Amino acid sequence: MPRRNSRKHARGTGSGLPRFGSTFQSTRTESGPAGWEDVEFAVRTISAGQSTKVYRCPGCDQEIMPGTAHIVAWPVGYGGGSDDRRHWHRNCWSKRAQRTITRRWG
DSSP states (O other): OOOOOOOSSTTOSSSSSOOTTOTTTTOEEEEOSTTOTTSEEEEEEEOTTTOOSOEEOTTTOOEEOTTOOEEEEEEGGGOOOTTTOEEEOHHHHHTGGGOOOSSOOO
């Protein structure tokens, strides 16, 4: 009988989230916003097609509407759970060194 090609357990950790640094979501590390410069943040880019909910940007305190490409960032040492992640406008994240976080983290 011919062998079938199959992938066993190729999807990762079983936690529902891709491993840190996996190519699935292109996770990278960057320095944090003003006041958090010495903390490394894990950062992912979310495309407009992946954005399906309304979020509030901590950089400008304005809403990120569904269908808007944006950034998701969280402190690397804090675990990256849903309570730790923050959704930022791309422009707000790029200017994070000049801004303080408008909403309290955590």
